Amino acid sequence: MDTLTQSPVQAAAAQGVEAPVLVLDKVSLAFDDKVVLREVSFTLLPGHTKIILGASGSGKSVMLKLIVGLLKPDGGSIYVNGERTDTMSERELMKVRADLGMVFQEGALFDSLTVAENVGYKLYEESDMSEDQVRQRVEEVLGFIGLHDFTDRMPSELSGGQRRRVAIARAMAFKPRILLYDEATTGLDPITATTVDEEIIKLRDIENVSSVLVTHQLRDAFYTATHEAVRDTGGIRVQAASDEKSDEAEFLMLRDGLICFEGNAAELRASKDPYLKTFLS
Template sequence: MIELQNVTLRYGEREILNNVSLTIEDNKIKAVLGPSGVGKSTILKLILGLIKPNSGKILIDGVDITHMKESQLYPIRRKMGIVFQGNALFDSMTISENLGFFLRENLKLSENETERKVQEQIVFAGLEGYEDSLPENLSGGMKKRVAIGRALIFNPKMILFDEPTAGLDPVSSKKILNLIGQLRKKNDLGAVMVTHIIDDVFMVADSVAVLYKGQIIFDDDISNLHNSEHPFIRSILSDKILEQ
């Protein structure tokens, strides 16, 4: 569904990505692994068309979005859901209102249909009984589950996760990863998961691209990661977690 072709991105003199190529398939979970500041989240912004590369192409379902105007990007973005690292929930809205907000703003659905979709995500995210709670009254893991439910509510083909377990305790992290793993089975979805935690990659991803100094130094099935002789990959396999 998503393809980056020879993408280079610079901010002034600083090169963030150097000739990066990446393919993300439908109904697969792709992890992008690397330390903070290496450009992982930048890849998500490029996929959404929020920033433009200096060179190279970005294709979504075979359509080149590299030079699209903002008005042209809306139907492209509708194919994808995004779960931000900080969740980006509306603090003054209840969980149900957070989940239904974008439906009410963007689609001409009946209130019954909107409520049905909201309840469907409440159940999927395991948030029954918290429909009328405000985000401030939820744990970090529960907020993340609300964010996942909101990303799913438009029935996208692909979900983009930016550091989905960052700052969560081990129990909450496991619940979030289990939820991500269910997406492919229950919703026939693909996902891109940006992370610095290698154990998360092994738990849910089908394949992993390792980003190091602006370049992809590994891009293959998870099972082949242990075969890499690259010094950086050998070091992260032993350390398990990269510097945040």
């Protein structure tokens, strides 16, 4: 096949490289006169983590919305699991979204539903699973994030950290292979934030979920990048990651709609760029 007509996914397959689960190819977006993203490109490999940093309003959250198809780009293309999604209709997108979980800023839990109903929402409403199977899966997921006593609570009765964890549970309940986190730890105290970080790490390393994290909380970004979850006799443990594992988490810094840095945690720390230094200080 002519390389010019190949999609980035086909190109990767042709080169014998592991096919990326997510590709953004020169994606641009503007709201009226305000340019949010200018030809932004990146790829995400299975089981890897992409951490998108940037100041407020730098277009980080917009990027996640583009990936899920909640927004359409003005230019460029987006591939999820090898399928081009930016040209799909809302109906076609519904199928792609079966493999995409998104954790929204502040959780976006349905406040008229209980925790269990929130977590099992997709399984109850959009799948053929029986009620018993759904209940079982919901319990399993709530157990995974350590909230099994909260099944019948309403979202309004939960603390900020609990809401985020329920949001993660809701996004992972239908076992998507890609999870997108929009500021999952913003506004949380450091201890609760670490709990949320550990859930993200566990999902990535135990369930082999590929993740895109959008955040401006550097502490959490570095924590997620430099830790790994392992299963041992006592259950699941989170520990400092090997260098090889740390390299699987890649940082991406957005500034004025452009990517101004791309690299791993060590490279980010060592960067001499004045803007990055201000951000890191």
